[in-house]
Amino acid sequence: MSPPAAESYLSDGRTLWSWLTTHDHKRIGVMFLVLTLFFFLVGGLFALALRIELLTPGRTIMGHLAYNRMFTLHGVTMVWLFMIPAIPSAFGNFLVPLMIGARDVAFPRLNLASVYLYVLGASVTLWGMFEGGADTGWTFYTPYSTTTGTAVLPVLVGVFIIGFSTIVTGLNFIATVHTLRAPGLTWMKLPLFVWAIYGTSIIQVLATPVLGMVLLLVALERVVGAGIFDPARGGDPLLFQHLFWFYSHPAVYIMVLPSMGVISEAVCAFSRKNAFSYRMIVYSTLGIAFVGFFTWGHHMFASGQSIFGSGAFGAMSMLVAIFTAIKIFSWLGTLYRGSIAIESPLIYTLGFMFFLFFGGMIGVAYSTTSLNLHWHDTYSVVAHFHFIMVGATVMAFLGALHYWFPKMFGRCFPAKLANSAAVLIIFGFITTFVPQFLLGNMGMPRRYADYPPHFQSLHVASTAGASLLAFGFLIIAAYLAWSLKYGAVAGDNPWGSDGFEWRSASPPPTHNFHVTPEYPTGPHEYAREEVPHAA
Amino acid sequence: MPPEAVTEHWGSEDARKQAAYLGMWVFIATEVLLFAGLFTAYGVYRSVYPEAFRAAQLTMEVGLGTLNTFLLVSSSILVALAVHAVRGNRPGLGGALLLAAALLGIVFLGVKGVEYSHHVREGGLPGDAYRFAEVPRVGASLFFTLYYLLTGLHALHVTVGVSVLTVLGVRSASGAFGPSYATPVELGGMYWHLVDVIWLFVYPILYLS
Amino acid sequence: MAEDAVEKPERQLGVAGVLVVGAVLLALTTLTYLLHKLPHGAWSLPVALLIAGAKGLLIALFYMHLREQRASNGLVLITSVVFVAVLLTVCVLETRTRFRPTIPPGPFPVEALPGAMEDPRSARPPEPAGPVNP
Amino acid sequence: MNELLRRLFFLPEQGSTFAVKVDHLHYFLLLTTLAVAVGIGTVGIVFLVRYHRRTASDATPRVVAPTWMEGLFIGVPLSLFLLWFVLGFQQFVWVMSPPQDALDVYVTGKQWMWKFTYPGGPSAIDTLVVPAGRPVRLLITSRDVIHSFYVPDFRMKRDAVPSRYTDLWFEAPKPGRHLVLCAEYCGLDHSQMRAEVVVLSPADFESWRDAQRRNLPVAALPGANTPETMAVRGERIATAQGCLQCHTVTGAPHIGPTWLGLYGRKEPLEGGGAVLADEAYLTESMMDPLAKVVAGYAPVMPGYHGRLSAEDSGALVEFIKSLRPLRPGVTAAEEPVYVPTGR
Numbered sequence A: 001m002s003p004p005a006a007e008s009y010l011s012d013g014r015t016l017w018s019w020l021t022t023h024d025h026k027r028i029g030v031m032f033l034v035l036t037l038f039f040f041l042v043g044g045l046f047a048l049a050l051r052i053e054l055l056t057p058g059r060t061i062m063g064h065l066a067y068n069r070m071f072t073l074h075g076v077t078m079v080w081l082f083m084i085p086a087i088p089s090a091f092g093n094f095l096v097p098l099m100i101g102a103r104d105v106a107f108p109r110l111n112l113a114s115v116y117l118y119v120l121g122a123s124v125t126l127w128g129m130f131e132g133g134a135d136t137g138w139t140f141y142t143p144y145s146t147t148t149g150t151a152v153l154p155v156l157v158g159v160f161i162i163g164f165s166t167i168v169t170g171l172n173f174i175a176t177v178h179t180l181r182a183p184g185l186t187w188m189k190l191p192l193f194v195w196a197i198y199g200t201s202i203i204q205v206l207a208t209p210v211l212g213m214v215l216l217l218v219a220l221e222r223v224v225g226a227g228i229f230d231p232a233r234g235g236d237p238l239l240f241q242h243l244f245w246f247y248s249h250p251a252v253y254i255m256v257l258p259s260m261g262v263i264s265e266a267v268c269a270f271s272r273k274n275a276f277s278y279r280m281i282v283y284s285t286l287g288i289a290f291v292g293f294f295t296w297g298h299h300m301f302a303s304g305q306s307i308f309g310s311g312a313f314g315a316m317s318m319l320v321a322i323f324t325a326i327k328i329f330s331w332l333g334t335l336y337r338g339s340i341a342i343e344s345p346l347i348y349t350l351g352f353m354f355f356l357f358f359g360g361m362i363g364v365a366y367s368t369t370s371l372n373l374h375w376h377d378t379y380s381v382v383a384h385f386h387f388i389m390v391g392a393t394v395m396a397f398l399g400a401l402h403y404w405f406p407k408m409f410g411r412c413f414p415a416k417l418a419n420s421a422a423v424l425i426i427f428g429f430i431t432t433f434v435p436q437f438l439l440g441n442m443g444m445p446r447r448y449a450d451y452p453p454h455f456q457s458l459h460v461a462s463t464a465g466a467s468l469l470a471f472g473f474l475i476i477a478a479y480l481a482w483s484l485k486y487g488a489v490a491g492d493n494p495w496g497s498d499g500f501e502w503r504s505a506s507p508p509p510t511h512n513f514h515v516t517p518e519y520p521t522g523p524h525e526y527a528r529e530e531v532p533h534a535a
Numbered sequence B: 001m002p003p004e005a006v007t008e009h010w011g012s013e014d015a016r017k018q019a020a021y022l023g024m025w026v027f028i029a030t031e032v033l034l035f036a037g038l039f040t041a042y043g044v045y046r047s048v049y050p051e052a053f054r055a056a057q058l059t060m061e062v063g064l065g066t067l068n069t070f071l072l073v074s075s076s077i078l079v080a081l082a083v084h085a086v087r088g089n090r091p092g093l094g095g096a097l098l099l100a101a102a103l104l105g106i107v108f109l110g111v112k113g114v115e116y117s118h119h120v121r122e123g124g125l126p127g128d129a130y131r132f133a134e135v136p137r138v139g140a141s142l143f144f145t146l147y148y149l150l151t152g153l154h155a156l157h158v159t160v161g162v163s164v165l166t167v168l169g170v171r172s173a174s175g176a177f178g179p180s181y182a183t184p185v186e187l188g189g190m191y192w193h194l195v196d197v198i199w200l201f202v203y204p205i206l207y208l209s
Numbered sequence C: 001m002a003e004d005a006v007e008k009p010e011r012q013l014g015v016a017g018v019l020v021v022g023a024v025l026l027a028l029t030t031l032t033y034l035l036h037k038l039p040h041g042a043w044s045l046p047v048a049l050l051i052a053g054a055k056g057l058l059i060a061l062f063y064m065h066l067r068e069q070r071a072s073n074g075l076v077l078i079t080s081v082v083f084v085a086v087l088l089t090v091c092v093l094e095t096r097t098r099f100r101p102t103i104p105p106g107p108f109p110v111e112a113l114p115g116a117m118e119d120p121r122s123a124r125p126p127e128p129a130g131p132v133n134p
Numbered sequence D: 001m002n003e004l005l006r007r008l009f010f011l012p013e014q015g016s017t018f019a020v021k022v023d024h025l026h027y028f029l030l031l032t033t034l035a036v037a038v039g040i041g042t043v044g045i046v047f048l049v050r051y052h053r054r055t056a057s058d059a060t061p062r063v064v065a066p067t068w069m070e071g072l073f074i075g076v077p078l079s080l081f082l083l084w085f086v087l088g089f090q091q092f093v094w095v096m097s098p099p100q101d102a103l104d105v106y107v108t109g110k111q112w113m114w115k116f117t118y119p120g121g122p123s124a125i126d127t128l129v130v131p132a133g134r135p136v137r138l139l140i141t142s143r144d145v146i147h148s149f150y151v152p153d154f155r156m157k158r159d160a161v162p163s164r165y166t167d168l169w170f171e172a173p174k175p176g177r178h179l180v181l182c183a184e185y186c187g188l189d190h191s192q193m194r195a196e197v198v199v200l201s202p203a204d205f206e207s208w209r210d211a212q213r214r215n216l217p218v219a220a221l222p223g224a225n226t227p228e229t230m231a232v233r234g235e236r237i238a239t240a241q242g243c244l245q246c247h248t249v250t251g252a253p254h255i256g257p258t259w260l261g262l263y264g265r266k267e268p269l270e271g272g273g274a275v276l277a278d279e280a281y282l283t284e285s286m287m288d289p290l291a292k293v294v295a296g297y298a299p300v301m302p303g304y305h306g307r308l309s310a311e312d313s314g315a316l317v318e319f320i321k322s323l324r325p326l327r328p329g330v331t332a333a334e335e336p337v338y339v340p341t342g343r
Helices: A016-020 A025-053 A064-099 A108-130 A152-179 A192-224 A237-271 A278-294 A307-335 A344-367 A379-409 A415-442 A453-486 B013-048 B050-058 B062-087 B091-122 B140-173 B183-208 C015-037 C044-063 C071-096 D002-008 D017-050 D067-096 D202-213 D230-240 D279-287 D310-322
Strands: D103-110 D113-117 D123-125 D127-131 D136-142 D147-151 D156-160 D166-170 D176-182 D195-200 D266-268 D274-276
Touching: A025 A064, A025 A108, A025 A379, A025 A453, A064 A108, A064 A152, A064 A192, A064 A237, A064 A379, A108 A152, A152 A192, A152 B013, A192 A237, A192 A278, A192 B013, A192 C071, A237 A278, A237 A307, A237 A344, A237 A379, A237 B013, A237 C071, A278 A307, A278 C071, A278 D067, A307 A344, A307 C071, A307 D017, A307 D067, A344 A379, A344 A415, A344 D017, A344 D067, A379 A415, A379 A453, A415 A453, B013 B050, B013 B140, B013 B183, B013 C071, B050 B140, B050 B183, B062 B091, B062 B140, B062 B183, B062 C015, B062 C044, B091 B140, B091 B183, B140 B183, B183 C015, B183 C044, C015 C044, D002 D017, D017 D067, D103 D127, D103 D147, D103 D156, D113 D127, D123 D127, D123 D230, D127 D136, D127 D202, D136 D147, D136 D156, D156 D166, D195 D202, D230 D310, D279 D310
Parallel strands: D103 D136, D127 D195
Antiparallel strands: D103 D113, D113 D123, D136 D166, D147 D156, D147 D176, D176 D195, D266 D274
């Protein structure tokens, strides 16, 4: 593959060794992109197998044990090996230094270490899969996870190691944003994607250690019988849930905040407008990062948690929902009076907004506590978090992949094909997950290898949708791979975007900028003169 | 290869220092939250089993615990003096102070080992192995499990800290640091103080009240 | 924040300052121990934690150089401490306010601990509750 | 209207008083969501059509949200969310606070079945019989891992946590049958851990319970036709044949050795030697009990040769096999006596 620019980070050393020892944030970003895409494929294949098994009640292609292992591996792979690193580690690494006019992240060697920690953790997890894999679900609820005979330990250890990779990445971004902004680039001029990554990093560094401790305790319980969560010794399984969700609820925001950043960038770039309310998006990002820590108990309304606890967590969850609602209105407002280019990233953006809104509103419904008693642990929850994780985050991930593909590789992809694939993905998504909402309403619990026959028709619909999704992903993989080599040369700024990352060449040279850019205004200021809203 | 106009990695010396400090503080925050899970477990179980926790606590060796507290606080003072010495361009003295602090850390670990051996003899072991006849109540085994987890994790940090201090001490004694480049000593010192502060909280909840 | 100097050398402690702070730390440690020796009741834990907090604050401000550094660094520490406090407080409150039989250990008698099992291994489940590899 | 919306949203039958209440909130919330979603979609499409890019160099104005509009965007959803929260939390408090006069039933989940015990008897596997029009409080616990007692028709679930009780109450207004599912993942056969709530009219319920207390077989339950597993059937036979009058399933020795953990145990024999309690020995002991008597027990057990069919004895062996201790602490604890201590 010969990159179009004469001199770029891609051509600066072509050996494998030069990649494995690189400190260049862009190469590290690309490495993460490749790794996370690989695990997205793995997790996606698990998902497809699950959907095929659910075509019929009773056994379709696998037994209960295989099914239980498969949904655990699907969850573990998608959450820790794909979702959490996908946007921050891949796109964040690539773009944040470019967006703030820096040569690299603050600690390039640590950054490289985070790649290897991720690879090590992923390898241990994969080894666990070959050992037969855990059958606990990605939530590792005790006492099941401490008593089951499957290979839980390697998965725990693998996730524990990946946690360090996450922490290192987060630490790096916080230090980078604080200290390496180019002269004149003040906080309130930062691109919204940088804000999103910054908020995400705060969550990463503060929440992940708690997960590490919880996993350690479960591992100790399995190995030496530590007994902290063992009811037979007076321990409390609900305490495990508290500690686990103290990490895992904010982890949801680790997955979705960066995608909101992507959308904030894309919606400005493709409507050629400034953000409708920059400050609301910034404050709501920080709000989500902090208030997101105080809502974990809404996963426990049916667990025997006290009424007081449920009330407090329910109310806090409502506050978090507000921050998301604000963002959606701001994005819609950005489209107003813009010059909207119908390109694949914009199609993904529109899908994202709709799915995030719908999934988010169902989340609000759960926080009303009384409705949660019906929906908790049913397919409604499965559909809800897939709306957020797939409908929002994967859409944003695909949007980011298309928006920044020319930036990263200097090539264009076939636009018409990309648009059709985007529509197909959105359509497939709706067909897959809307039936799951209805299944949840009917009362179909999650993690069921087998189900009473009256649930079947909706399951069939969902599986049909999943195959559409899979087909859509195949198309995207095919044309993007093709474009890497044969795509038209993109030029420095094919979208005509005023995002700061486009101020360097595409693909950028190793040290990003030949001359440090100046930042008289914030990003995406397309208009020449100010027009009051009423105009 | 890069043209002249490209700025260096750190735009300024200030940025380098601030990145180092901020990175260290963020790291310290993750350490604090690492212990959070254990402190929470302690709080919950103490509130549920007050009598058992009290009874188990009365069997702890307050003398050794207090000795250890004094050891760590003194070593912290030594490290603070060492940072001052290095900043004041006396890296030799700084190195000696750091090594002395590391020595106190090793003594701390030794005292901890003595304490552990007493508990092992009495059967005050974590989890399944708990066989302590003096406090047979439900919940006491949780106290001992948490005792081992808290002090064990802390001891691990002390071990890391001792290694860091030793390396810094040797390098400082050989003149690697000075007023213009004291950052590693400052950061290593911050880590050691963190270890100290965590112990300051572990000490009262496990030994005193 | 950008105008804020990275270091404020005028706030660095001299040797005397380091020693004074150290003396206060040692004195507070002694105080904690002496209070423990006195007969004490429900207030002993809060008091001991308060003293520990004071010591921690002194160390953070002076020995860990927070006083000489930017406010953002202190903010990081405060945030982490607040989160620990929230986690701890909420978990304890939630446990205490549950339906009584849901609070551990529940109404079930838990096994008598010492000597209940001759072999500690017998306390482990005899076989995993889940299926072993097929 | 209620019926139409219920079907529109694929909700199951409303089997409890709570279901009716909560469904109304459900409709309110979902209809609002759908309306706003349609609104957002329409606005998005209108903008897309109205403002789509015409030339490569379209000029766009700089539009910034005025503060009042920001306030509106925060205020309106927030008040709506808080309204829902208040409505929902009222229902939640109501459904979490059992009335004083509720009928208590103990529910024990274990891998992978539900057991229901009424104070003073009887107990039943996988079928919960309750009277219509009277509040029933379930005290739910688990023998092994966390389960969740979920009745979609009642719109409620509660986790079964080992070594402690959670509570759940409901009132079924009219007789009927409702599916019970396990909603917390609990291992291999999680998806088949099903049971049934049978709501009887109060009179039917009383006569059923009387019959049960007089030890009639479980099959007498009006309309009970849930398929039994071998172990469940074994438990029924053990009750019917009086096995449980001498053998406990709790670990406590009685007139005969306990069945808990018996299977696979080496039992010392009266007169020396030992025997492995496998299928062969268990079956032999039913048919010819005095052949090998476990040390420390009197040879008083009657032979069941001819009184048990081959199927029945097989079911009994399966039942004994299913009684393996998971945790000494939990299994020693039998069905504990619950003392209502308030909350």
